[in-house]
Amino acid sequence: MSKWHFVTDGFVKNNPTFVLVLGMCPTLATTTSAINGLEMGLATMFVLILSNIVISLIAPKVPDKVRIPVYITVIATFVTVLQLLMQAYTPAAYETLGLFIPLIVVNCIVLGRAEGFANKHGVGESALDGIGVGLGFTASLTVIGLVREILGSGSAFGWKFISGDGILAFVMAPGAFLVLGFLMVLFNKYLAKK
Amino acid sequence: MMAAASTLKNMVLCLTLVCLICAAVVGVAYAVTKEPIDAAAQAKTTASIARVLPESDATPQEGSVRVGGTDYKYYKVDGAGYAIISTTSGFGGLLSLMVGVAEDGTVHNTTVLSHSETPGLGAKCTTDGNFISQFQGFNPAEKTLAVKKDGGDLDAITASTITSRAYALAVSNAVDVFHQLKQGGQDDE
């Protein structure tokens, strides 16, 4: 399938976290554990896919000057729908992620894909792009969350493998910056080798 | 297809249309999710009440009371006691507890509703069995609801005195609320 690369691009070449460095706020704030990172990634992917699809459909009809307000309205609508759905069916996750669910509206990844991809491509391609970038984002967040959880609480996906505490700084704010920084170094190394 | 021209008419039309459709979508989503959201909130409250009070078939009655200038929300369960929501300042932010006070004035159990304490230190107030179990069956008439450092009878969580103090204060406030409710004889509903 020739369209497969729309999905894989989002994973490595256009990885939103390590290459494009977009959407840093949720990346740093919600990755205190692997599960939290995974949930945040999935929530963002939901909005990303739907907004990509809708924007690719309406883009040809929207006058150029009101493009951005229209996109923001569409994105904000899906975020509100997501908020309501999460409150209803996954209240625990909604509470943990808190402020960062409404803040998906201003996540540069979502508006970035709308403006940079969806308004120039068809529905199918935009949906695949949404899935690819969404998966890339989810994977990055899960990995950061996993590293912080292993170092900070001595557990992985909630499964505890040491007794007592880990290096607490890693679950707190500084750990987020440090882990992301060092993971970026590894990613750069990997890209340089290729 | 070309994008529509950016004339004023087109722009206004487009924005209005988009806003209308979006409002409709959000409205529908709100209507559909309203019931499950209420049910989820209800389920959480019911679960918390069941944890902090002895088992009872009575339906909890919601109420609120003003004690010492602060409004407290509480649930009265006939035959079991009161589940009182009490909030104080911990180390990292607000610490909100639900405290179950049985009819005889002893604390039945407590549970943390929300907190922003330091992970691995103050946040242990949700998991540290030795700390939490001290409050089960605590009789404020015989012992003092404060950590030992402050002359009370409670062991603080290791290295988290501020959180422990906040927790003890929240429970002690809830006991005051209980007495106020009892003294009043009836609830202001």
Added chain:
Amino acid sequence: MEYFLIIISAIFVNNILLAQFLGICPFLGVSGKLSTATGMSGAVCFVITLATVVTYLLNQYLLVPLGLTFLQTISFILVIAALVQMVEIILKKISPSLYQALGIFLPLITTNCAVLGVAITVVTKDFSFGGAAPHMLNLGQATVYAVATSLGYGLAMILFAGLREHLAGCDVPKAFKGLPIALITVGIMALAFLGFSGIV
């Protein structure tokens, strides 16, 4: 006294960048040079304060009475976007010199999550300072909170820009160049700011 505690808490203890992770993208983007960092901080300070006051009033007098608080996200972002546009137009008219200094940063601010973040925080969260009973902020406190938060933003931004200007001249391993070393530096700064926790 309460105002004082709000200010200390918002600038140091709960620093918006280093403890709450809001507004990181522009933080990493424009902190390369001290002068741009200062300009951005000024613009953010201005917009956060204005946006918080406007959305606070909108929430208090329109959304809450009508039972429409579920529209917070969507209405706040539209208000902020409109506000930024307006500020840009007005600034251009009345103070070209200020526009020169802040203008180029303004379009970026709509998607700065610090603005929406602060606006949502002040209308949804209870606060408690100095042992007072937890309560929602009133308009005056919300304004002070917004100003102090954006000062905290400016402080972290300018400190970091200063560090980064020095970093630019350092010989760091190739894979660390650019953002990775910047992130690690912020991490160490955040570690230092942890020392403030618990004082309010």
